Amino acid sequence: MEFKIDCSKITDPMAEDPFPFPNEIYPQDWFSELNSEDLFENAYAPLEIDLGCGDGTFLEQMGKEYPERNFLGVERLLGRCRKVWKKAERSNLSNVKILRLDTNYAVKWLLPKGSVSRLHFLCPDPWPKKKHASRRQMCRMDFLRSIHDLLTDDGEFLFKTDSAEYFEEAAEVQESCDFFRTVDWPEEAFFYPITDFEKQWLDEGRIMNRMRLVRA
Ligand SMILES: C[S@@+](CC[C@H](N)C(=O)[O-])C[C@H]1O[C@@H](n2cnc3c(N)ncnc32)[C@H](O)[C@@H]1O
Structure with a gap:
């Protein structure tokens, strides 16, 4: 039996996308540090x-809450970047x-x-398998150093995870790090929306761990 496909009926959802997205940062040179x-x-x-x-x-x-500030998301998945564009546009x-x-590339280079x-x-992805442990960025001193170097003198680094194991390991690494120190992060310290994954995990009854770091 012969099947015929009418290709005129197939649509590619990405074909409609502008490239780059209107609010996408698309550097001229991917190998040089960007300016603000x-x-x-x-x-x-x-x-x-x-x-x-x-x-x-x-x-x-x-x-929306802070129109006087600028917000940049870094994300590797195209579909998620599209959603960021759509949200920015609708609002x-x-x-x-x-x-x-x-x-990793963005923060370092x-x-x-x-x-x-x-x-x-x-x-962030918790990489629970032992063989993937080296992918936990919070446990890598070079990653922390890159983050430190991006911050202004009074800048802050805010980290949340539901993984107790990841958090403990990150806290250990942080203790041996001489260029960051932790500061309190009370629940109501400032407006801080719950993320999509956090909501999902809280709904499942998981507990969130939080860390707030400033330059030492
Ligand atoms: C568990 S989700 C958390 C998303 C969001 N922060 C939240 O809390 O709802 C992790 C996100 O990080 C992205 N991601 C993981 N590793 C990445 C990498 N090396 N570079 C860029 N994005 C990455 C994934 O595609 C995913 O969207």
């Missing part, structure tokens, strides 16, 4: 970065942008040093 002006026109506004931002719910809420947020890139007022690392 390459990210946002009003480069003097405080810059916050959400690493592994997922669908951008956190970014959208932060962008008319010119202060929310997206960079589709690996976070591309993002402008000494320019980030707050860096958020929320619910």
Whole structure:
């Protein structure tokens, strides 16, 4: 039996996408450090970065709450970057942008040093298998050093995870690190939206662990 496919009926959802997305940072040169002006026109506004931002719910809420600040999400998955664009568009947020890139590369080589007022690392993949433990970025001194170098003098690094094991390991590494120190992070310290993954995990009854670091 012969099957015929009518290709005119097949649509590619990505074919409709603009490239790059209107709020996407697409550097001319992927091998040189960016300037703050390459990210946002009003480069003097405080810059916050959400690493592994997922669908951008956190970014959208932060962008609305703090129109005077700039928010950049870094995310490797195209579909999630598209959602960040769609959210920024529907809420008319010119202060929310997206960079589709690996976070390790972005923090080490591309993002402008000494320019980030707050860096958020929320619910990163916990890599529970022993053979993948080296992928836990919070347990790598070189990753922490890159984060440190991106922050302004009074900048902060905020980390949340539901994985007690990941958190304990990260806390141990942090204790042996002489360039960051922890500060209190009470629940109501400031407006801080719950992320998509956090909501899912809280609904499942899991407990979140949080760490707030400043330059030592
Ligand atoms: C568990 S999800 C958390 C998403 C979001 N932060 C939240 O809390 O809802 C982890 C996200 O980080 C992204 N991600 C993981 N490793 C990454 C990497 N090396 N570079 C860029 N994005 C990464 C994943 O694609 C995913 O969207």
